[in-house]
Amino acid sequence: MASYHRVLQVFGRSxxxxxxxxxYDIHPWDILINGERWAGKIRLIGFVDVFFVICYSGVSRFEHGILIHKDDEAIRNTLTAAGISDADKEIGLKVVNKEKAKLQDGAEPKKYFQFEKERDGLDYRITSLGHPIGLKTTYPxxxxxxxxxxxxxxxDQMMKRRIRRGVTQHDLFDMMHDAIRLGVITHAELIGTVLGRTVGGSMLEDMTGKYLDALGGGKGSKNQALSADRI
Known part of the structure; x- marks a missing residue:
């Protein structure tokens, strides 16, 4: 079997x-997949929009694994492409914003991804759409x-933070950071787009201003000021 890095490449990931x-490597006793504990080495690899749970042997020999979607738009598109009109009935995946999604005026798109943190516990619980992975490019x-x-x-704190970012959806603050870090949009475009949607004096505007101030090296930030060039 190929390396799990080769499997990631099939999905355009690295x-x-x-x-x-x-x-990160995750101890088999520290993760459950649909109530089951996998035997062998477990690798958790999280990206902005998806994460992979991979079982491997040796240095990186792929045994089996799954892809989990974090982005609700991708989940909706995947369900539509698969002809699944009622995810709850067909695969048991519930709509988490059912009441708001039912509203006629200003209805929210259906959301399926769910992240829960156990109060005073040691665990994160993620419920979402996914499928097994391998070297194939298409799946039934x-x-x-x-x-x-x-x-x-x-x-430790660093690992906790990275794992959380790897398995959760990103909020507005995270997405703003992602936009610049990943070079999705320019610094100038970010200002125009985000602040352009803001009602004057709102909390969002204040938060955005402080965030951009920090990115630009203000208030003693160690970051270098960013130009309008893509990074």
Whole structure:
């Protein structure tokens, strides 16, 4: 069997990408996949929009693994492409914003991704859409399923933070950081786009201003000022 790095390449991913949020070995006793504990070495590799749970042997020999979607738009598009109109009935994946999604005016798109942190506990619980992975580039509709992943937070603060970023959806602050870090948009475009959608004097505007101030090296930040060039 090929290296798990080769499997990641099939999905256009690499552990060398800027978009990698976490890349850690997880002890088999520290993770459950749909209530099951995998035997062997487990690698958790998280990106901005998806994360992979991979079982491997030796240095990097791929045994089996799964891809979990974090982005609700990607989940909706995947369900539509697979002809799944009722995810709850067909694969047990529930809509987490059912009431808001039902509203006629200003309805929110359906959201399926769910992240829960156990109060005073050691675990994160993620429920989302996913499928097994391998060297294939296409997968049958029947491979799509609901996954519930339960994982320990980590051994130290850095690991906890990276694992959380790897398995959760990114909020506005995270997305602003991602946009510049990954070179999705320019610094100037970020200012125009985000602040252009803001009502004057709102908390979002204040937060955005402080964030951009920090990025520009203000208030003693160690960051270098960013130009309008893509990075």
């Amino acid at each position: 552990t060398d990408e800027k978009s990698v949020e976490c890349d 509709k029947s491979s799509l399923q609901k996954y519930e992943i339960k994982v320990r937070k980590g051994k």
